[in-house]
Amino acid sequence: MASLVIENVKKRYGQTEILKGIDISIEAGEFLILVGPSGCGKSTLMNSIAGLEDVSEGRILIGDQDVTFSSPKDRDIAMVFQSYALYPNMTVAENISFGLEMRKVPKDEREAEVQRVADMLQIGHLLKRKPAQLSGGQRQRVAMGRALARRPKMYLFDEPLSNLDAKLRVEMRTEIKKLHQKLGTTIVYVTHDQIEAMTLADRIAVMKDGEVQQLGTPQEIYDNPTNLFVAGFMGSPAMNFIPAKVVEHSGSYALELQATQPTLVPFPSADSLKAYAGKEILLGLRPEMITEPQPHKEGAEFVVKADIDVEVIEPMGADTMVLTRISDAEVNCRCNPAYPAKANETIAMMFDTSKAVAFDKDTGQRIDN
Amino acid sequence: MSNPAKRQTTALDKALRFGLYAMLIAMAAVYLAPFIVMLLTSLKDVEEIRTGTLLSLPGSIDFSAWSKAWSGACTGSQCEGMAPYFFNSFKIVIPAVAISTLLGAINGYVISHWKFRGSDFFFAALLVGCFIPFQVILLPMARTLGWLGIANTTAGLVMVHVVYGVAFTTLFFRNFYQAIPVELVKAARLDGAGFFTIFYRIILPVSTPIIVVTVIWQFTQIWNDFLFGVAFSGFDTQPVTVALNNLVNTSFGGKEYNVDMAAAIIAALPTLLVYVLAGKYFVRGLTAGAVKG
Numbered sequence: 001m002a003s004l005v006i007e008n009v010k011k012r013y014g015q016t017e018i019l020k021g022i023d024i025s026i027e028a029g030e031f032l033i034l035v036g037p038s039g040c041g042k043s044t045l046m047n048s049i050a051g052l053e054d055v056s057e058g059r060i061l062i063g064d065q066d067v068t069f070s071s072p073k074d075r076d077i078a079m080v081f082q083s084y085a086l087y088p089n090m091t092v093a094e095n096i097s098f099g100l101e102m103r104k105v106p107k108d109e110r111e112a113e114v115q116r117v118a119d120m121l122q123i124g125h126l127l128k129r130k131p132a133q134l135s136g137g138q139r140q141r142v143a144m145g146r147a148l149a150r151r152p153k154m155y156l157f158d159e160p161l162s163n164l165d166a167k168l169r170v171e172m173r174t175e176i177k178k179l180h181q182k183l184g185t186t187i188v189y190v191t192h193d194q195i196e197a198m199t200l201a202d203r204i205a206v207m208k209d210g211e212v213q214q215l216g217t218p219q220e221i222y223d224n225p226t227n228l229f230v231a232g233f234m235g236s237p238a239m240n241f242i243p244a245k246v247v248e249h250s251g252s253y254a255l256e257l258q259a260t261q262p263t264l265v266p267f268p269s270a271d272s273l274k275a276y277a278g279k280e281i282l283l284g285l286r287p288e289m290i291t292e293p294q295p296h297k298e299g300a301e302f303v304v305k306a307d308i309d310v311e312v313i314e315p316m317g318a319d320t321m322v323l324t325r326i327s328d329a330e331v332n333c334r335c336n337p338a339y340p341a342k343a344n345e346t347i348a349m350m351f352d353t354s355k356a357v358a359f360d361k362d363t364g365q366r367i368d369n
Numbered sequence: 370m371s372n373p374a375k376r377q378t379t380a381l382d383k384a385l386r387f388g389l390y391a392m393l394i395a396m397a398a399v400y401l402a403p404f405i406v407m408l409l410t411s412l413k414d415v416e417e418i419r420t421g422t423l424l425s426l427p428g429s430i431d432f433s434a435w436s437k438a439w440s441g442a443c444t445g446s447q448c449e450g451m452a453p454y455f456f457n458s459f460k461i462v463i464p465a466v467a468i469s470t471l472l473g474a475i476n477g478y479v480i481s482h483w484k485f486r487g488s489d490f491f492f493a494a495l496l497v498g499c500f501i502p503f504q505v506i507l508l509p510m511a512r513t514l515g516w517l518g519i520a521n522t523t524a525g526l527v528m529v530h531v532v533y534g535v536a537f538t539t540l541f542f543r544n545f546y547q548a549i550p551v552e553l554v555k556a557a558r559l560d561g562a563g564f565f566t567i568f569y570r571i572i573l574p575v576s577t578p579i580i581v582v583t584v585i586w587q588f589t590q591i592w593n594d595f596l597f598g599v600a601f602s603g604f605d606t607q608p609v610t611v612a613l614n615n616l617v618n619t620s621f622g623g624k625e626y627n628v629d630m631a632a633a634i635i636a637a638l639p640t641l642l643v644y645v646l647a648g649k650y651f652v653r654g655l656t657a658g659a660v661k662g
């Protein structure tokens with residue numbers, strides 16, 4: 001268990017800068033999730049933390065020790081690679097126990113550990129096979145097992161569950177969460193899965209083009225994204241971005257949208273919109289904030305009812321997604337399946353802007369905090 | 370409707386196939402002819418050779434030329450046959466192949482998985498070594514061997530072959546190791562394994578195909594070498610190729626073609642054997658791609 005501090009880390013390959021000054025700091029025992037589009041530098045950052053790539057600039061501290069120039073072995077880190085990287089000439093059992101063997105753990109302890117990990121990952125029946133004889137998901141679990149067999153200061157997981165089927169994935173997710181609660185080891189974890197990110201993380205770092213866009217708790221990232229990119233990246237379906245005009249309204253400011261009719265909606269920190277009076281901004285509103293009219297919310301401060309033109313209906317079981325067009329932007333609304341919305345009809349919806357956010361149209365930055 | 374057309378194509382197919390085989394057999398015959406002539410000649414006696422044609426069969430199978438070539442023929446002033454030189458060659462080839470293969474493996478491992486500043490340049494420089502003709506290094510090498518005090522010794526010849534061969538072996542291993550994912554080495558480093566442990570435990574066990582290729586290549590090259598052998602060997606460290614040359618060029622009275630031929634076959638046997646035994650792996654190794662894992 002150790003804290004992790006990444007200070008202004010830059011990584012260049014020749015002329016191209018892949019990491020452009022990463023600053024991340026997490027407490028000992030925290031679960032950090034890295035998310036970001038493909039190619040944004042997540043794996044590169046993981047490699048840098050592990051010491052497998054030298055950083056071009058900056059410092060990395062594990063515990064309170066500067067490890068920027070330490071060898072991977074001395075950092076006491078276990079990692080699951082995106083490409084599994086199983087040793088092809090060794091059996092599954094040998095793969096799992098190799099790290100223990102290198103660290104001079106006695107043979108009987110190694111065997112017990114292999115058995116424990118294999119049971120947890122449900123690969124007990126595969127222990128004698130070679131990696132080439134395994135499916136992708138099985139290989140991935142062996143890769144997990146290789147890391148979990150050790151008790152390092154920190155785990156690095158690079159998309160460890162990406163190749164598992166849905167059921168196993170959920171099981172493994174729970175297993176990882178339990179493991180983290182039990183051992184309390186610091187974990188850095190890369191994923192493309194929204195649910196994995198939200199459920200596992202103590203903190204999420206959203207990356208783009210080699211920069212951290214925002215570092216915060218899952219709830220902060222979800223409720224308070226610092227810019228359009230973060231807002232659009234987290235959440236599924238994504239946050240709606242509705243062009244809206246800032247208008248003066250009874251001494252403060254409100255936003256004008258074009259639903260079926262022009263509609264005026266209130267905004268929580270309306271004063272922050274002052275500089276944009278008369279101009280257009282982007283209103284960020286999560287789908288679950290546009291619902292069928294709910295009587296108990298009627299008359300609440302930031303709730304407005306308005307008609308919308310339904311374009312498409314997507315039933316999802318628990319909810320039904322209603323697609324519409326507001327101010328010429330596509331908008332998702334999350335409704336109760338019982339609500340009788342039909343394609344190409346007009347129906348009333350309830351807009352709850354109590355958690356709405358506003359972005360500058362040109363820079364994409366938040367303007368209301 | 371389609372039947373006649375089909376029959377036509379099968380007939381054509383057959384003809385083509387026949388032509389193909391005829392051509393293959395003809396080519397095989399052309400390639401085999403010299404060897405057959407050598408074999409036949411080695412089994413005849415001198416009289417038969419003089420009177421018969423190249424391809425006429427021997428009247429009786431007579432191995433006396435073989436035993437003379439092996440242990441009695443004169444190579445220069447010595448008359449002990451090919452045997453001592455045959456073993457000389459082994460004394461050169463075995464260490465030279467082993468050392469150059471091992472060095473090539475380590476070099477390839479470093480160049481593809483432990484990149485250092487200038488490793489690409491190092492590799493490029495090494496590649497140039499593949500294109501340096503034998504003749505060019507004769508004089509400098511002679512000086513070097515003299516300076517090291519191993520001129521005219523087996524050790525000296527071994528060194529020459531190792532130095533010359535390491536460029537090729539490195540190239541072979543580097544290309545093979547390039548296909549091994551870098552994550553494999555990274556994972557092992559995180560597991561706490563060091564440079565040689567990774568090489569020995571993870572890289573070498575998957576290297577069999579390329580080791581076979583390299584060993585065959587090096588064995589053939591070094592066994593068949595004549596120039597280095599004639600230039601750098603001493604009187605009693607001559608390899609078999611040099612001895613063969615001396616044997617053929619030494620004649621008291623009539624030329625004993627049967628002994629010459631037997632000696633030539635003896636000199637060629639080990640490489641032949643290596644190909645027969647390991648040729649399958651050679652082809653497989655040359656075409657072996659990535660190590661999937």
Ligand SMILES: Nc1ncnc2c1ncn2[C@@H]1O[C@H](COP(=O)(O)OP(=O)(O)OP(=O)(O)O)[C@@H](O)[C@H]1O
Pocket residue numbers: 013018036037038039040041042043044045082
């Ligand atoms: N050895 C290298 N040399 C040059 N560029 C590299 C090298 N390794 C990675 N890159 C580049 O660095 C960028 C980041 O790669 P990285 O693997 O970190 O992405 P990632 O965020 O992990 O993506 P993914 O989600 O697809 O795994 C990519 O544009 C990649 O092309």
Ligand SMILES: [Mg+2]
Pocket residue numbers: 042043044082158
């Ligand atoms: Mg990656």
